[in-house]
Amino acid sequence: MLCDAHCHYHDPRLGSLHEGFADLLRQHKIGAGVVNGTRESDWPAVAEICAAHPSLLPAFGLHPWYTAGRSLDWETALIRFLDQHPGATLGETGLDCWIEGHDIEDQKRVFSRQLAIARERNCAITVHCLRAHEPLRQVLQNQAAPARGFLLHAYAGSAALVPWLLEKGAHFSFPPYFLHARKAPQREMFRSLPEERLLIETDAPDLVPPPEQKLEPLRAADDTELNHPANLTLAARALAEIRNLTVDRIAQLTAANWRRLFQS
Numbered sequence: 001m002l003c004d005a006h007c008h009y010h011d012p013r014l015g016s017l018h019e020g021f022a023d024l025l026r027q028h029k030i031g032a033g034v035v036n037g038t039r040e041s042d043w044p045a046v047a048e049i050c051a052a053h054p055s056l057l058p059a060f061g062l063h064p065w066y067t068a069g070r071s072l073d074w075e076t077a078l079i080r081f082l083d084q085h086p087g088a089t090l091g092e093t094g095l096d097c098w099i100e101g102h103d104i105e106d107q108k109r110v111f112s113r114q115l116a117i118a119r120e121r122n123c124a125i126t127v128h129c130l131r132a133h134e135p136l137r138q139v140l141q142n143q144a145a146p147a148r149g150f151l152l153h154a155y156a157g158s159a160a161l162v163p164w165l166l167e168k169g170a171h172f173s174f175p176p177y178f179l180h181a182r183k184a185p186q187r188e189m190f191r192s193l194p195e196e197r198l199l200i201e202t203d204a205p206d207l208v209p210p211p212e213q214k215l216e217p218l219r220a221a222d223d224t225e226l227n228h229p230a231n232l233t234l235a236a237r238a239l240a241e242i243r244n245l246t247v248d249r250i251a252q253l254t255a256a257n258w259r260r261l262f263q264s
């Protein structure tokens, strides 16, 4: 069984798969997953799919793309969702200087608040960081992460920062997206990470892997390509090759890390 450390299975773009989703999980050996919300309006859908499939854990958070649209009482709403769903973790949050019109100072404030909530509850927190590694360093310099650590999903930052991030409690999840030829530096980085910090993810329906390697074709209603949850197997196979381990061993160690980070 494989554990998806980061996904958005509730996303309406996966709507065609939602009927028979239990079979899909079984068929593709997805034994567990953390379904991440990105804004207040999608938190109910996260809760709903996780209630229907107990192997999926909900995560509620405010993604940096959506900080500008937050409500005045977003923090109270977030705490309410976490309280109402025992076992829920925090995510997806983080920092992003890639998105047009970003306000990094505002993102840092919102991220810091979510980090504080996760730390107080000692629940895992899932962090997105795109072209914002210096702001991430600044936040984590001033503020500790939860004692159990945090997940940096699809990390594409500098390898030089990795030892410092590990010291701060970072765990790293490998997406099938890193199979694109241009992602060779990311694949290389995963070769030397400590075994106990390794996870696998899909980020489905986003971060589409190379079309020739996709295990299941999937397109949205508007014909854009999507990432099918089945591609979790691609991530496991690729990481096994990078680490020179069997796929079974990768499944076993990433599941143990998943449980320790998200469930213990």
Ligand SMILES: [Zn+2]
Pocket: 006, 007, 008, 036, 092, 203, 206
């Ligand atoms: Zn995501």
